[in-house]
Amino acid sequence: MKTIFIILLFFFFACLNIHAQTVQTLNKLGQTPGGASAHVNWDIVGHKLIVGCGTSIWIYDxxxxxxxxxxxxRPFMGLVNETSLDGNILFAAVTHEGVFALDYTSPDLTILHHYDMKNMGDSAAYDLWRxxxxxxxxxxxxxxxxxxxTASGFSKLASFSGPASYCVAQRGDYIAVGNKGxxxxxxxxxxxxxxxxxxPIAVWSSAWLNVVQNVHFADLRDDIIYVxxxxxxxxxxxxxxxxxxFNGSTLNPIDTFFVDGGIPGLAQMNIMNMDSRNDTLFIVTTAAYDTASFPLAYMPxxxxxxxxxxxxxxxGFVIPGLWHFDAALMHGTPYIAMASEWCGVLVSDVSQLSxxxxxxxxxxxxxxxDAKVKNNxxxxxxxxxxxxxYNIDSLQYSSGFNAQSKLMHIYDLNNHYFSSDLEFLNDTLLMINSSEVYNIKPWQMGGQPQLAYDMSKNWMNHLSIINTNTGQRMIATYDNLLGGKWIELFDPFNSINNFPVLAIDSMNCDSRAMCVxxxxxxxxxxxxNDIFLVAQKVVNNAFVFLDTIKLTMTWGTLSFSEIFGISVENGVIAVGYGAQFALFRWNGSDLQTIFTDFKPTQRVMDIVLKNNYVYVADRFYGMKVYDVASQTQAVLVAESKGTGGWTNVFGSTAITVGDDGQIFLCDFHAGVIIIEPFDHSLIGVEEKAQYTNDFFTIFPNPASDFFTIKINDADNAKQNTIVIYDVSGKEIFKKIMSGKSIEINTKKWSKGLYFVKLTDSNNLTQSRRIIVK
Known part of the structure; x- marks a missing residue:
């Protein structure tokens, strides 16, 4: 028995070693800036506002x-929950990434030290008191x-409280901890x-206290705690x-302030934070409203x-900008800053309580x-x-964190600024899920996009062009938030009778589950309780039923799962649902199951099938790549971690793979995370096609021992500065070239992806990607 145990143990560790050798960790190359504002903190000495916007920290003077x-x-890979300033060091609690000490004087908020909390499940930095x-x-x-x-960084002294400590505050010799139910x-x-x-010296609980959000000691008294x-x-x-x-041995409730009402599922009554001055409390209610301010949320x-x-x-009350999560009185001024989900940061004068x-x-x-890639x-x-x-090149970490990357911004007033999908009708007409169509030609010529027309189709979530025997049509899915989910076919160019519905079917499934x-x-x-994959052909402006196949779960039932992603390539359909994905084949007459892959800890939120690889957006983990070329099983070959969400409710939401193999992982809090390609067979073709007419060319790509940079225009063959970065943003080569070409020796370089940036004598910059193999 002992021998068998040793053999099994050896086999177990051998499997771990095989996994470590065969599964590639893909590097993150950049991300979109900012996010919904969820935290604010005021620097009274420097008159600066510290803002946690999604997984980024922005400092306003x-x-x-x-x-x-x-x-x-400074961007991170976790939601910024709390900050604390100590001189020139800014401490930040960043969910699953842990705690950071940052150089407050640096424009990039340089990381001085990091207390890492990754790979700890749902243990994360949710609150911080210093x-x-x-x-x-x-x-x-x-x-x-x-x-x-300051020299050695963080060291752990102890752990206490529990079992679900979610917030903490200190006053003198006492520490108050909120344990979440x-x-x-x-x-x-x-x-x-x-x-x-x-x-603990004292403990207090109540049937009314479930999801405790924060604790604060009173301003004028040490014996009162606000919860x-x-x-x-x-x-x-x-x-x-x-x-x-708190009398030194017991906690006793002395008063309760409450907000009620609301719209179930929409306007949430959730007192989650507060700030105070001389025990005048400014209470963050998330989305509470009263008749005086409806339909706007209010802060009592x-x-x-x-x-x-x-x-x-x-x-009194303040209008904080719809859903809001934090507030900071800007002491020394008459203002308060409020972190608003839809409005960013609102600053209001509260001196007169107006x-x-x-x-x-x-x-x-x-x-x-969601995100899509088109025209670079x-x-x-x-x-x-x-x-x-966004300009993709300017989103690279190597471009710094303050680069101007936003090229165009469309707000949708008809849909409360909610954008969930887009589709190009042609080279100049862009349709978004609010059913508005914009003419982007003025923007392409240096102006702003112009609204061309509005189809007035409410509740649209996702859309895709479909080419049919009667011409180009649009497929769209809908969700009215009351349980109604359906799919429609219509002509986006036919305004007669207000773009009439040509065909319709119920879905009762997540509206993202659609692919053309x-x-x-x-x-x-x-x-x-059954979920099906449906295939319909569009003929003569109508749905023609092809086939349907019932989905099965390897373990358990589908009662808590829906289809969240579908992708099609060469007659193979990849479907992501719950803890697994499945491959099906359309053989011309019916749908056939190829195989299913089940991972109990995985939650597939989106899926892309490209060149025999399945790319999965896993809500909890981030991004995974599976080799499915065998058509019998899925082999995990690469992965890259996301943010892990907030209490693992949110996280990775969608995934896109460019024609060049570059991966774009959408994250609810972090925006779009750019990840290096895994499938390098796609790189060379895309680079050659994309940059033929630009002012420099790279070849060969991929490269083995060397590659050449060639200036395409003789007029530009003057003084050009070449800088090459690795995927971490580290500069590994720099040279001023005065001729028309230069050969770069890569024999001593590590295999992988590099970025080549060329700046000409007019200070114009272009970037390329090069693979060294």
């Missing part, structure tokens, strides 16, 4: 409050006590002495702010200075849900921020 300027940026050089980090399980040294179980507040972290109670129920129709009194202003004798009294006295609105980004531009779709076209190949559309359809 507010020396002139009427014209603030962004002076620093006292001098000691940091308390609530990681959703315990509170980690860290010591910071669920919407079905009670959370609690525990108070510890800094001299004994093993057992942001989160939603009280599953419908988010009520939320509470509790005031507790509450006087709590009379506690514990008097009660908390609402004395709810509409807004100083400014500063856009930071939105939640990214990245088109990114955001909830709350519309559609943006030729004149055939494949989509998901749910009937009862």
């Amino acid at each position: 507010f020396s002139n409050p009427f014209s603030p300027q962004i002076i620093a940026k 006292t001098n050089d000691t940091l308390y980090v609530a990681d959703h399980k315990t509170v980690r006590m860290l010591k910071y040294n 669920t919407l079905l179980t009670e959370g609690n507040i525990s108070v510890y002495s800094v001299y004994n972290l093993s057992v 942001c109670g989160g939603p009280e129920n599953l419908l988010f129709t009520k939320s509470n702010l509790f005031a507790l009194q 202003i509450v006087d709590a200075s009379g506690l514990p004798v008097d009660t908390m009294k609402k004395i 709810p509409y006295d807004t100083l400014g609105l500063y856009e930071t980004g939105g939640w990214c849900v 531009l990245l088109w990114a779709c955001h909830e709350g921020y519309g559609l943006i076209a 190949a030729g004149d055939t559309v494949y989509y998901g359809k749910k009937i009862g």
Whole structure:
């Protein structure tokens, strides 16, 4: 038995070693800037506003409050939850990436030290409290006590509290910890002495306190603690702010302020944060509203200075810009900054408690849900921020974090700035999911895109051109948020009778589950508890049924899964749903199953089939590449981690693979993450085609021992600066060339992807990619 155990153990570690040798970790090359604003912090000394926008930190100089300027940026791979400033060091709690110490004086917020919390499941940096050089980090399980040294970095001293510590604050000798329950179980507040972290001095819980969001000590008294109670129920129709009194041994509730009402599923009652001055509380409610401000969300202003004798009294409110997540009083000024999901950062004057006295609105980004690549531009779709076209080269980390990469921005007022998809009708007409069509020719000529026409089709989510026997038509999917999900066929050029529906079918499945190949559309359809892949051909402006096949789950049922992604290549259909994906084949008469691949920890949110590789957007992990050339099994060959989401609810949302093999992973918080190609067989063809008419050419590509850079235009063969970077952004070659060509020796270079940047005498820059094999 002992021998068998040793053999099995050896085999287990051998498998791990094989995995480590065969699965390539792909490097991240860049990402889109910013994201929806979720955190704000005020630097009273420097008059700077620190903003956590998605997975980035932006620093605004507010020396002139009427014209603030962004002076620093830094992207991360986790949602920025909290920051704390200590002189020239900015500490940041960045979800699954952990805790960073940043150089606050640097325009790139240079990383000084990093306490890594990756690969820890749902343990992450959700809250941070700092006292001098000691940091308390609530990681959703315990509170980690860290010591910071400017020379050696972070060291862990202890862990305490639990089992679901989510927020932390300190006052003098006492530490208050919020332990998160669920919407079905009670959370609690525990108070510890800094001299004994093993057992709490006092604990308080309530049936009304479930998803505790934050804790704060009062301004004027050390014995009062405010608790942001989160939603009280599953419908988010009520939320509470509790005031507790701590007498040294017990915690006792002395008052409760609540918000209620709301629109179930839309306007959430969720008190998740607050800021205060002299116990005047500015309460972050996420999306609470009252009749005075409807349909806008509001931030109640509450006087709590009379506690514990008097009660908390609402004395006013502020309009924070719809859904909002944080607030920071800008001490020394009459202003408050509010982190808004749809509006970025709003700054308002609260000196007179006037709810509409807004100083400014500063856009930071939105939640990214999809992206496409066309004409070497990245088109990114955001909830709350519309559609943006980016210059891909300027998004590279090697270009720095302050590069101007945004080329075009379309807000969709009819759809609350929510953009989920786009499609090009031709070279100049661009349609977005609000059913608006824009003429982008004026933009191509240096102006702005112009609205050409609006089809007035509500609830459209995803769309795709389909080529049929009667001409070009549009396939679109819809979701009315009330359970209705369907698919339509219409002519996007026929305005007679308001672009009438030519064909329609119910889906009752996620609206992303649609893909067009030729004149055939494949989509998901749910009937009862069963989910099907449906194939319909479009003939004579109608759906012609081809076949359907019922999906099966390798383990468990499909009751909690839907089809989220479909991709088609050469008659093979890849379908992603729940913890698995499956390959099917259309043989001309029916759909046939090729094989299914099941991973219990995987959640497939999107899928791309390209050149016998399946690219998966895994909500929890990030991006994975599988080799499916055998048509019998999926072999994991490459991967790259995403952000891991926030309490693993959000994360990777969609994936796109360019014709050159470059991978674009959409992340709800991080925007679009650019990942190096895995399939290098696609690189050379795309580079040659794309850059034939530009002012320099690279060959051969891929390269083995050398490659040549050739200036295409003799007039440009003057002084050109060549700089080459590796995928980490490190400069590995630089030279000024004065001739028409130069040969670069790569014999000593590591295999992989490199970026060649050429700047001419007029300071014009172009970039290329080169593979060294």
